[in-house]
Amino acid sequence: MNNTCYYQVQGDEVEIFNYCVEHDLPALIKGPTGCGKTRFVEYMAQELNRPITTISCHDDLTAADLIGRHLISPDGTYWQDGPLTRTVRNGGICYLDEIIEARKDTTVVLHSLTDHRRELHIERTGEVIKAHKDFVLVVSYNPSYQNIMKGLKPSTRQRFVGMSFDYPEAEKEIEILIHESKVDKETASQLVKLASDIRRLTDLDLKAAVSTRLLIYTAKMLSSGCNISKACRHCIIEPLTDEPETVKALEKLVHAYF
Numbered sequence: 001m002n003n004t005c006y007y008q009v010q011g012d013e014v015e016i017f018n019y020c021v022e023h024d025l026p027a028l029i030k031g032p033t034g035c036g037k038t039r040f041v042e043y044m045a046q047e048l049n050r051p052i053t054t055i056s057c058h059d060d061l062t063a064a065d066l067i068g069r070h071l072i073s074p075d076g077t078y079w080q081d082g083p084l085t086r087t088v089r090n091g092g093i094c095y096l097d098e099i100i101e102a103r104k105d106t107t108v109v110l111h112s113l114t115d116h117r118r119e120l121h122i123e124r125t126g127e128v129i130k131a132h133k134d135f136v137l138v139v140s141y142n143p144s145y146q147n148i149m150k151g152l153k154p155s156t157r158q159r160f161v162g163m164s165f166d167y168p169e170a171e172k173e174i175e176i177l178i179h180e181s182k183v184d185k186e187t188a189s190q191l192v193k194l195a196s197d198i199r200r201l202t203d204l205d206l207k208a209a210v211s212t213r214l215l216i217y218t219a220k221m222l223s224s225g226c227n228i229s230k231a232c233r234h235c236i237i238e239p240l241t242d243e244p245e246t247v248k249a250l251e252k253l254v255h256a257y258f
């Protein structure tokens, strides 16, 4: 196994990201879950040969979780940098995944980092850190309707260069399935066609469409000999819905394909 990160380029995202890096601009990546946002950032880290620190945001994430805190040892208290502070000092890509999940007071610490100042203010210690020349800030979120209320404050989002991602186009998604699961081309094509039909269904009460990630799960099970309706049931239908009616409708669709 080699460790190179495999990524199928979708459009001009590499070019735009490189401009961001060249000019020290922070980047915001939007797109549905499982469409390749994280994979892209990992790929860019590899291409730029910079370390990457990924922070998965959630609603308990505090500013201290990002910046750092005082800890107690037998010799007294000492300061320990959080992951954001470490990356600001040492350089590298700091990737805040699902930033929309973080509390608004947490994202405010990014403000001085995301404008011309490029510095991090650590209130607790009074320290102001100038970002390392190789520091890049990248955030991502899924702008689905469940997230509309959460939003990102305009004062935060207007500090970023924005890029929209979507599921890869059919030819590329087929390549991805083959690469990630070793499934044959014909099966991969069928799965991608099925997915594009499910993605078009608006009358079913689906909270999200089938992601590239789920297609890869399905393809992996198929390449180990799992039968097709079982693989689709467990890797596509069950993760998408709890509604018995919707399950039935999706099963029908699967049977029409395979």
Ligand SMILES: Nc1ncnc2c1ncn2[C@@H]1O[C@H](COP(=O)(O)OP(=O)(O)O)[C@@H](O)[C@H]1O
Residues within 6 Å of the ligand: 006, 007, 008, 009, 010, 031, 032, 033, 034, 035, 036, 037, 038, 039, 040, 168, 176, 180, 212, 213, 216
């Ligand atoms: N453009 C792509 N090139 C290669 N693999 C991809 C691509 N898009 C999606 N994938 C595959 O789909 C999986 C899910 O993508 P990921 O980046 O984790 O999604 P997201 O961060 O958008 O939720 C990845 O692990 C990868 O296997």
Ligand SMILES: [Mg+2]
Residues within 6 Å of the ligand: 034, 037, 038, 039, 097
């Ligand atoms: Mg992700």
